[in-house]
Amino acid sequence: MKKEAENIEQFPAHVRQYVIPSYEGDVVYECIGCGETFHLDQFLYTCPKCASLLRLQDRAFDELKKIDGPTWREIFDYRRMLRLEPLKGIFLFKEILFPTIPLADIIYLGEGHTPLVRANAGLSGLAGMEFFVKNDGQNPSASFKDRGMASAISFINYSIRKRGITELLGICASTGDTSAAAALYLSYLDKNIVRSVVLLPKGKVTPQQLAQPLGSGATVIEVPGVFDDCMRIVEQLAERYQVCLLNSKNPIRIMGQKSYAYEVAQQLGYDTGDLTVVVPVGNAGNVTAIMEGFLDLYRLSIIPQLPQIVAVQSRHANPVAAWHASGRYEPMKVRSSVAQAAMIGDPVSFPKVQKLVAGHFREQFSAIDISEQEVIEGMLEANRRGHVVCTQGGESIAGLAKAVKIGLIAKNRTVVVDSTSHQLKFSNFQQMYFENSFPPEYQITPKPELVNKPVQLEASADAIAGFLKLKEKQ
Numbered sequence: 468m469k470k471e472a473e474n475i476e477q478f479p480a481h482v483r484q485y486v487i488p489s490y491e492g493d494v495v496y497e498c499i500g501c502g503e504t505f506h507l508d509q510f511l512y513t514c515p516k517c518a519s520l521l522r523l524q525d526r527a528f529d530e531l532k533k534i535d536g537p538t539w540r541e542i543f544d545y546r547r548m549l550r551l552e553p554l555k556g557i558f559l560f561k562e563i564l565f566p567t568i569p570l571a572d573i574i575y576l577g578e579g580h581t582p583l584v585r586a587n588a589g590l591s592g593l594a595g596m597e598f599f600v601k602n603d604g605q606n607p608s609a610s611f612k613d614r615g616m617a618s619a620i621s622f623i624n625y626s627i628r629k630r631g632i633t634e635l636l637g638i639c640a641s642t643g644d645t646s647a648a649a650a651l652y653l654s655y656l657d658k659n660i661v662r663s664v665v666l667l668p669k670g671k672v673t674p675q676q677l678a679q680p681l682g683s684g685a686t687v688i689e690v691p692g693v694f695d696d697c698m699r700i701v702e703q704l705a706e707r708y709q710v711c712l713l714n715s716k717n718p719i720r721i722m723g724q725k726s727y728a729y730e731v732a733q734q735l736g737y738d739t740g741d742l743t744v745v746v747p748v749g750n751a752g753n754v755t756a757i758m759e760g761f762l763d764l765y766r767l768s769i770i771p772q773l774p775q776i777v778a779v780q781s782r783h784a785n786p787v788a789a790w791h792a793s794g795r796y797e798p799m800k801v802r803s804s805v806a807q808a809a810m811i812g813d814p815v816s817f818p819k820v821q822k823l824v825a826g827h828f829r830e831q832f833s834a835i836d837i838s839e840q841e842v843i844e845g846m847l848e849a850n851r852r853g854h855v856v857c858t859q860g861g862e863s864i865a866g867l868a869k870a871v872k873i874g875l876i877a878k879n880r881t882v883v884v885d886s887t888s889h890q891l892k893f894s895n896f897q898q899m900y901f902e903n904s905f906p907p908e909y910q911i912t913p914k915p916e917l918v919n920k921p922v923q924l925e926a927s928a929d930a931i932a933g934f935l936k937l938k939e940k941q
């Protein structure tokens with residue numbers, strides 16, 4: 468490797484000593500139910516004692532408090548100037564992200580540090596206030612899942628070396644994006660050791676999403692049903708067989724996804740006192756990770772206070788919004804949704820959300836739901852104004868508009884809306900809108916002014932100029 472940075476000697480001394488991370492922490496699995504802890508020398512997804520979800524906990528975290536908040540900010544900001552590959556992505560925040568993994572084992576495929584794009588006047592007008600879109604579609608497999616997969620696959624890479632693993636089968640259930648990310652990252656590892664398998668609900672992922680794991684060489688298994696059915700199957704497989712589960716139920720995924728929160732803070736100059744983050748929710752791994760990430764920053768005084776979190780769901784798959792409205796959680800049967808990647812009736816990470824809200828976020832957390840029509844038009848309106856957001860991004864933007872309307876988000880706040888994947892993954896829904904071909908269960912009626920179709924003309928400048936009513940040059 469080349470020199471870490473041309474100018475590292477010029478970094479301030481109090482930053483220079485920390486800028487290349489050496490802290491390893493004391494990370495263990497911790498059960499969110501009974502509190503029991505387990506060593507990281509195994510792959511665990513639920514508590515062997517009480518079957519509750521696990522999270523990863525750094526028992527040495529308080530050591531990090533020896534460095535004050537302003538110094539941490541400088542460390543992370545100066546670190547961006549390093550030329551160290553493993554720290555180029557989400558591991559820029561290694562000490563708080565997942566300190567256990569040595570730099571040499573980190574897999575970096577270009578994930579993270581996605582742009583924060585200011586909405587223009589037209590789109591802000593529709594939402595009722597100014598805001599930013601953080602476009603996580605600009606990740607290697609075109610969704611935020613790459614954040615969690617970078618931490619998971621780096622940990623697997625480390626475990627293979629450390630534990631001398633000779634055979635590993637990585638598996639996940641997916642609505643399309645987890646599978647794309649898992650297949651991509653697993654394909655980077657040694658094929659003699661690692662196999663990659665994804666389980667998809669047949670006909671319920673888009674053609675682009677299906678093409679991704681196929682292209683990465685994964686074994687793609689399609690089964691009848693919806694995501695929740697696939698999830699139950701991989702949960703059983705993970706319980707009974709030696710497979711490595713790559714869904715966000717695996718807390719090594721959540722570690723990487725915390726980077727979304729760290730980046731938002733860094734991009735706003737850590738000035739997050741009036742921040743609101745709007746997030747689409749499906750299996751609830753993302754919203755969990757975002758809350759955990761902000762909590763890390765808050766505990767180290769890197770940010771002044773926790774942000775407001777607004778979770779958004781389609782009414783066709785709204786168990787979290789229904790819980791927030793009624794105080795009771797009930798798994799539900801989902802209906803067809805254009806926010807298909809979030810079409811989940813019994814989110815696996817819901818107990819984590821419940822705990823984070825009760826313990827830390829309280830009234831700073833809310834969850835709302837919107838119609839299918841609002842979701843798709845959120846996407847179309849944004850993309851007509853300089854964005855490349857997916858239907859789940861559309862869900863966030865339409866959710867923001869509703870939240871502003873009902874007074875949930877004050878107009879003087881700084882708002883970041885999460886667009887979780889790329890427009891192109893969901894172009895089939897755009898097409899269905901333009902062709903007015905949605906089956907009735909979507910309850911979507913296209914507005915003529917939002918429809919766009921190609922025009923067929925003969926191959927002549929005159930015909931095209933005539934059609935466009937062009938004025939001749941003087």
Ligand code: F0G
Pocket residue numbers: 610612640641642643644645646715747748749750751752753754808809857859887888
């Ligand atoms: N947006 C996109 C583009 C997604 O792919 C997902 C989830 C979500 C939002 C919801 O995030 O599940 O963490 O609450 N996709 C998963 C998958 C379920 O299999 O790709 P979540």
